[in-house]
Amino acid sequence: MSDDEKGTSRLGVLGPLVGFSTRAATATLRPIVGVAEAAAGAGLSLERRAVNRVLESDGLERVVVVAINSEHIQAALKQALDSDGAVQLIDSLFDSGLLDHFFERLLASESLWNLIDEIAGSPAVTAAISQQGLGFADQVGDQVRDRSRKADDLMERAARRLVGRQPRALPAEPDAST
Amino acid sequence: MSDLPAAPVGEAPTGVAPDQGLQYVGLATRVVSFVVDAALITLVDIVVGIGAALILSLLHIPHQLRTVLAVLGGALLVLGSILYFVIFWCTTGQTPGARVMQLRVVTADGSRIKPRWAVVRCIGVLLAALPLFAGFVPILYDARRRGFQDWLARTVVAEAPGPSIAEVTRAKRRAIREASEQPPPGPPE
Numbered sequence: 132m133s134d135d136e137k138g139t140s141r142l143g144v145l146g147p148l149v150g151f152s153t154r155a156a157t158a159t160l161r162p163i164v165g166v167a168e169a170a171a172g173a174g175l176s177l178e179r180r181a182v183n184r185v186l187e188s189d190g191l192e193r194v195v196v197v198a199i200n201s202e203h204i205q206a207a208l209k210q211a212l213d214s215d216g217a218v219q220l221i222d223s224l225f226d227s228g229l230l231d232h233f234f235e236r237l238l239a240s241e242s243l244w245n246l247i248d249e250i251a252g253s254p255a256v257t258a259a260i261s262q263q264g265l266g267f268a269d270q271v272g273d274q275v276r277d278r279s280r281k282a283d284d285l286m287e288r289a290a291r292r293l294v295g296r297q298p299r300a301l302p303a304e305p306d307a308s309t
Numbered sequence: 310m311s312d313l314p315a316a317p318v319g320e321a322p323t324g325v326a327p328d329q330g331l332q333y334v335g336l337a338t339r340v341v342s343f344v345v346d347a348a349l350i351t352l353v354d355i356v357v358g359i360g361a362a363l364i365l366s367l368l369h370i371p372h373q374l375r376t377v378l379a380v381l382g383g384a385l386l387v388l389g390s391i392l393y394f395v396i397f398w399c400t401t402g403q404t405p406g407a408r409v410m411q412l413r414v415v416t417a418d419g420s421r422i423k424p425r426w427a428v429v430r431c432i433g434v435l436l437a438a439l440p441l442f443a444g445f446v447p448i449l450y451d452a453r454r455r456g457f458q459d460w461l462a463r464t465v466v467a468e469a470p471g472p473s474i475a476e477v478t479r480a481k482r483r484a485i486r487e488a489s490e491q492p493p494p495g496p497p498e
Contacts, residue, residue: 258482261478262478262479265478265479269476272409275341275409275410276338276410276411279337279338279341280335280337280338282337283334283335283336283337283338283454284335286335286336286449287335287336287449287454290446290449290450291449291450294450296450299452299454300452
């Protein structure tokens with residue numbers, strides 16, 4: 132025995148009457164519900180189209196540019212940034228531990244290390260590092276050459292002094308006028 | 310030869326102008342250059358020696374033959390070292406160590422030395438080192454800073470300032486970049 136039949140048997144004589152009225156109400160309301168659903172669907176679609184049109188139009192861009200260039204907005208932003216509230220906001224952001232959590236998650240992220248590997252292996256970075264290394268080797272070489280030339284002269288002077296000879300005649304400096 | 314500058318006091322005239330645009334390099338710089346070369350040769354010898362030892366360890370060679378091979382290997386290493394200097398001196402005049410120290414082995418008139426004189430100079434270096442390096446002492450007293458080996462091979466060691474390795478690398482990279490930025494030639498009309 133179904134639930135409907137059970138309810139009807141419990142109501143006794145009124146059972147068929149109640150069943151009939153329920154069916155009548157359902158049949159009456161069905162078109163109204165359908166119209167309401169169709170209207171809601173049309174409204175949603177209209178809303179989506181309107182948002183798309185606004186996003187695709189140049190108007191939004193113009194509005195953003197005008198807003199950014201506006202002296203009032205800039206003054207308001209400056210005032211907001213200079214205010215104690217902004218400082219408190221930053222303090223509370225750091226106190227909340229949100230940033231710590233963010234960085235913990237960031238460092239635990241595999242993609243971050245993949246990105247770092249990519250950057251470290253990129254030709255531009257390796258070229259910069261090799262240039263730096265060569266530049267350092269260059270500096271070391273210059274220093275060694277400079278010092279060894281000085282040591283040449285020192286040793287020679289000392290050796291010549293030892294046997295009582297005059298220092299070696301140095302090569303003439305190139306004439307600046309030529 | 311009357312227009313040659315007079316030799317410094319206390320030194321015998323050499324018959325060649327001591328300064329023909331060449332600036333001579335002294336003992337300390339030459340020692341540093343030689344140390345760099347020696348380090349390079351030693352490194353190559355070590356690598357080659359380890360390689361040869363590994364290969365020989367795989368083969369079943371009698372003990373006596375091993376000794377002969379070791380002697381041969383030693384002789385080859387000595388020959389390689391001599392060739393290293395001879396080839397660099399008679400081609401560019403600069404060994405890698407000399408390149409680092411920016412010096413060059415040239416003849417008295419500044420030209421490149423011939424292979425036979427490079428060999429003579431190499432033998433001269435060995436002979437100069439034998440009597441407790443006494444053959445290098447003249448470098449301190451000679452007007453052109455010549456040692457026994459230079460006197461024997463009629464060479465001098467002169468300054469050879471040039472672009473550093475970093476500058477050469479930068480120039481190469483710049484050239485490659487410029488070549489890649491140039492538009493390809495258009496079709497012939």
